[in-house]
Amino acid sequence: MSELLLPPEHRYAKIIKEKLNEDGSELSILNLGPTHPATHGIFQNILLMDGERILDAEPTIGYIHRAFEKIAENRPFYQITPLTDRMNYCSSPINNMAWWMTLEKLLNIEVPKRAQYLRVIVMELARITDHIICNSILGVDTGAYTGFLYVFQFREKIYEIYEEICGARLTTNMGRLGGFERDWSAEAFRKLDVFLEEFPPAWKEFENLFERNRIFIDRTVNVGAISAESAMAYGFTGPNLRAAGVDYDVRVAEPYSSYEDFEFIIPVGKSGDTYDRFCVRNAEVWESLSIIRQALAKMPEGNDYHAEVPDYYLPPKEDVYNNMEALIYHFKIVMGEVPVPVAEIYHAVEGGNGELGFYLITDGSRTPYRLHFRRPCFIYYQAYPEMIKGALLSDAIVILSSLNVIAGELDA
Amino acid sequence: MALENTQIQDKLTETFGESVMHFRQERDIFTFEVSSDTITPVILFLKNEETLNFHFLTDLCGIHYPDSDVNEQFAVVYHLHNWVENKRIRIKSFIHGENPEIKSVSNIFLTANWMERETYDFFGINFIGHPQLKRILNMDEMISFPMRKEFPMEDSGRTDKDDRFFGRTPSNC
Numbered sequence: 001m002s003e004l005l006l007p008p009e010h011r012y013a014k015i016i017k018e019k020l021n022e023d024g025s026e027l028s029i030l031n032l033g034p035t036h037p038a039t040h041g042i043f044q045n046i047l048l049m050d051g052e053r054i055l056d057a058e059p060t061i062g063y064i065h066r067a068f069e070k071i072a073e074n075r076p077f078y079q080i081t082p083l084t085d086r087m088n089y090c091s092s093p094i095n096n097m098a099w100w101m102t103l104e105k106l107l108n109i110e111v112p113k114r115a116q117y118l119r120v121i122v123m124e125l126a127r128i129t130d131h132i133i134c135n136s137i138l139g140v141d142t143g144a145y146t147g148f149l150y151v152f153q154f155r156e157k158i159y160e161i162y163e164e165i166c167g168a169r170l171t172t173n174m175g176r177l178g179g180f181e182r183d184w185s186a187e188a189f190r191k192l193d194v195f196l197e198e199f200p201p202a203w204k205e206f207e208n209l210f211e212r213n214r215i216f217i218d219r220t221v222n223v224g225a226i227s228a229e230s231a232m233a234y235g236f237t238g239p240n241l242r243a244a245g246v247d248y249d250v251r252v253a254e255p256y257s258s259y260e261d262f263e264f265i266i267p268v269g270k271s272g273d274t275y276d277r278f279c280v281r282n283a284e285v286w287e288s289l290s291i292i293r294q295a296l297a298k299m300p301e302g303n304d305y306h307a308e309v310p311d312y313y314l315p316p317k318e319d320v321y322n323n324m325e326a327l328i329y330h331f332k333i334v335m336g337e338v339p340v341p342v343a344e345i346y347h348a349v350e351g352g353n354g355e356l357g358f359y360l361i362t363d364g365s366r367t368p369y370r371l372h373f374r375r376p377c378f379i380y381y382q383a384y385p386e387m388i389k390g391a392l393l394s395d396a397i398v399i400l401s402s403l404n405v406i407a408g409e410l411d412a
Numbered sequence: 413m414a415l416e417n418t419q420i421q422d423k424l425t426e427t428f429g430e431s432v433m434h435f436r437q438e439r440d441i442f443t444f445e446v447s448s449d450t451i452t453p454v455i456l457f458l459k460n461e462e463t464l465n466f467h468f469l470t471d472l473c474g475i476h477y478p479d480s481d482v483n484e485q486f487a488v489v490y491h492l493h494n495w496v497e498n499k500r501i502r503i504k505s506f507i508h509g510e511n512p513e514i515k516s517v518s519n520i521f522l523t524a525n526w527m528e529r530e531t532y533d534f535f536g537i538n539f540i541g542h543p544q545l546k547r548i549l550n551m552d553e554m555i556s557f558p559m560r561k562e563f564p565m566e567d568s569g570r571t572d573k574d575d576r577f578f579g580r581t582p583s584n585c
Contacts, residue, residue: 062550
C-alpha cells in the first residue's frame with residue numbers, strides 16, 4: 001500500500017545520483033511554491049540546485065484552472081464578461097473592454113467617439129494599476145517595502161474611480177455591448193482629476209527611490225535577461241518584449257477604440273533584463289497618464305456613452321417596468337435571444353502584460369461555438385525555466401515578479 | 413508595398429499545390445486551410461520565405477466539430493503575424509476524429525510548446541514530435557479531454573439545478 005502512495009521518482013533524482021561533485025557535495029532539489037508568499041500567486045517550480053545556483057527548473061501550472069473556455073461555450077455573450085474579469089484580475093477593465101470590442105467586431109457595431117475615449121481612459125487606468133502592482137512588488141522582493149505601501153494607495157484611488165463607473169472594484173464586469181451601462185458621473189471625473197494631480201508626483205518619487213538605487217540596480221541589472229530573438233520565439237508581447245528592444249504594441253500596430261487619435265511613444269529597453277522591464281513599465285505609466293489627459297482634453301461634447309443598438313443594449317430600467325416593448329427587449333437580451341452572425345473573429349488588445357486576444361467562433365446560437373483566450377502570461381511563462389537557469393534562488397523570485405505573471409491569466 | 417492576400421496565395425499554391433486550399437478573407441484576417449500532413453513545411457515556408465516573413469506565432473488552438481465528416485472532426489488553428497507588414501493570417505488544419513494527430517511545430521516556434529500541450533490537454537490531439545506532450549492545466553490523472561463537445565460541463569447527476577430554467581439546454585447551446 002505504502003508504495004502506491006509514494007510519488008514516482010523525479011527525473012532530477014537520477015541526475016543527482018549520476019552527478020556527484022568532486023568535493024563530495026551533491027546537487028539538491030528544491031520545491032519552490034506552489035503557495036509561497038514570494039511567488040505572488042500559485043506557481044510551482046521544482047528546481048535542481050547546485051548550492052544556491054539553479055541548474056534546471058520544471059514548472060507546474062494549472063492550480064487555479066477554472067475551465068473558462070468550457071464555461072464560455074455554455075453561456076450567452078454578456079455572461080462571459082465576468083469570466084474575463086478573472087483572467088488578469090489586476091487590470092480587469094482591459095479584459096472587459098477587449099471582450100466587448102470582440103463582440104462589436106462580430107456584430108459590426110460602431111461605438112460613439114465619446115464612449116471610445118471613455119474606454120481608452122479606463123483601459124489606461126487599468127494599465128497603470130497593473131504596472132503599479134508589478135513594479136512595487138518587484139521593489140518588495142528586492143527588500144524595499146516603502147515604495148510598495150506608498151504607491152498602493154493610488155491603486156485604491158483608481159479602484160474608487162472604477163467604483164464610480166461601474167460599482168465594482170476588482171472584478172469589474174464593466175461596460176456593455178456598444179459602450180457603458182451608464183454615463184460617467186461628475187464624481188468619477190472629479191476623482192479622475194484628483195488622481196491625475198496627486199499621482200504623478202508620487203510616481204516620480206517612486207521612480208527616484210529605485211532607478212538609481214545601488215541595491216536595486218545590483219539586484220536587477222543583468223538578472224533574467226532575454227534577447228529579442230528568443231523573446232519573440234517564446235511569444236513574448238507587451239512590456240516584457242519591449243524591454244528586450246522590440247517596439248511591438250497592439251495599440252499602435254492595430255489601433256482599436258480610437259488609439260490612433262493620441263500621441264504617445266512606445267518605451268523600449270535594450271537588454272531585456274529585470275531592470276529594463278522595470279524601467280519600461282515605469283515609462284509606460286507616464287505614457288498612460290499622457291493618454292488619459294489627451295482623452296480628457298479631446299473628449300467630444302455631449303453625453304453619448306453607448307451605441308444605439310436596441311437589439312443588444314439593455315433598455316433603461318424604468319422603461320422595462322412601464323413599457324411592453326422595452327420589457328420584451330430586456331427579456332430577449334437577458335435570455336440570449338439576440339441575432340448573431342456565423343463568423344470567426346480574432347480581436348487583440350494591448351493588455352497589461354501583452355497581446356490579449358479573443359478568438360471567437362459563432363454558429364448563430366446564443367453561446368459561442370468556441371472561444372479561445374490568447375493569454376500573454378500563459379505564453380511567456382514557458383520561458384521562465386530558461387530565464388532562471390544559472391541564476392541564484394533569490395534572482396528567480398525577482399525574475400518571476402518582474403515578468404508579472406498573473407495566476408488567473410496563466411491558468412484561465 | 414503592403415503584403416497582399418493574392419501574393420501569399422500565389423506563393424503557397426506555387427510551392428504546395430493542392431494541399432493548401434480554401435483561401436478566403438474571414439472579416440479582417442486572411443484564412444486558408446492546409447492538409448494536416450503538410451502543416452510543418454507550410455509554416456516553415458511562411459516563416460522563412462523572405463517576402464512573407466510570418467515570424468510570430470500569435471496563437472494555436474484546437475476546435476472540435478463532432479458533427480462533421482470523420483476526417484474533419486478536429487481542427488488546429490494557427491494565427492501567424494508578420495509585424496513588419498502588420499499582416500495576420502489564420503491557418504486551419506482539419507484532422508481525423510478518431511485518431512487525431514498532426515505534426516508539432518514546436519521546433520519552428522518555441523512558443524508552440526505549451527500551446528500544443530494545452531491543445532493536447534483539452535482535445536486529445538496528438539502532436540507528433542513534441543518534446544514533452546503531457547497535460548498542462550488539468551491534472552495528470554485525468555482520462556478525458558474536457559473541451560470536446562461530448563464532455564458535459566457540469567455533473568449530469570445534479571438535481572438542484574435545472575438548466576431549462578436558465579435558457580440553456582443541450583440542444584440550444
